[in-house]
Amino acid sequence: QKEVEQNSGPLSVPEGAIASLNCTYSDRVSQSFFWYRQYSGKSPELIMSIYSNGDKEDGRFTAQLNKASQYVSLLIRDSQPSDSATYLCAVNTNAGKSTFGDGTTLTVKP
Amino acid sequence: ETGVTQSPTHLIKTRGQQVTLRCSSQSGHNTVSWYQQALGQGPQFIFQYYREEENGRGNFPPRFSGLQFPNYSSELNVNALELDDSALYLCASSTSSANTEAFFGQGTRLTVV
Numbered sequence: 001q002k003e004v005e006q007n008s009g010p011l012s013v014p015e016g017a018i019a020s021l022n023c024t025y026s027d028r029v030s031q032s033f034f035w036y037r038q039y040s041g042k043s044p045e046l047i048m049s050i051y052s053n054g055d056k057e058d059g060r061f062t063a064q065l066n067k068a069s070q071y072v073s074l075l076i077r078d079s080q081p082s083d084s085a086t087y088l089c090a091v092n093t094n095a096g097k098s099t100f101g102d103g104t105t106l107t108v109k110p
Numbered sequence: 111e112t113g114v115t116q117s118p119t120h121l122i123k124t125r126g127q128q129v130t131l132r133c134s135s136q137s138g139h140n141t142v143s144w145y146q147q148a149l150g151q152g153p154q155f156i157f158q159y160y161r162e163e164e165n166g167r168g169n170f171p172p173r174f175s176g177l178q179f180p181n182y183s184s185e186l187n188v189n190a191l192e193l194d195d196s197a198l199y200l201c202a203s204s205t206s207s208a209n210t211e212a213f214f215g216q217g218t219r220l221t222v223v
Contacts, residue, residue, distance in 0.1 A: 004152075034211065043200055043214040044153065088152050097166045098143060098212070100152035 006101035023089030116215035133201030142184040
């Protein structure tokens with residue numbers, strides 16, 4: 001079992017729809033959680049960070065964290081074609097180690 | 111405020127050679143982490159440097175080594191290159207060693223032939 005697992009995708013949604021991306025992690029001592037967006041051939045770009053249970057909203061993006069279920073999700077509302085990318089979930093421990101999932105590729109169709 | 115910069119952007123090396131990749135951290139950041147990203151996979155944590163000391167290491171052999179300098183810039187050195195070392199090498203800087211947001215450089219694409 002991988003330490004951080006994401007839906008392999010690809011995920012395809014129509015423009016204007018809600019895209020839902022999921023991530024589970026195995027290390028219960030994980031403290032901080034991040035979502036990155038990576039366009040093809042580019043480096044990851046930080047979208048959201050979340051540290052405590054519940055929801056965190058930033059514009060069209062909402063991150064959700066449930067530590068009891070070891071589950072993190074990212075919702076993208078009013079999806080745009082420019083949101084088409086690979087979304088990476090990252091989980092950090094206090095030891096400074098960051099573990100990434102393999103990403104979910106999202107395609108938003110006009 | 112300057113972002114994270116890496117050099118070179120692309121590099122081709124022969125199996126068995128050694129390579130040094132460089133990273134300048136974002137202004138105000140004292141922590142640098144290095145990652146290897148193979149095609150179709152997420153970044154794999156190599157190690158982290160915090161205030162010039164190694165602070166955490168992933169499952170990479172000792173031929174992967176690093177340095178951090180007093181200005182918090184960093185180097186990744188890989189000895190005895192293997193074909194499987196071909197990947198995108200990413201550097202990320204942050205303001206502390208744990209639980210803070212990290213910002214990536216543009217990466218170095220290494221090809222080993």
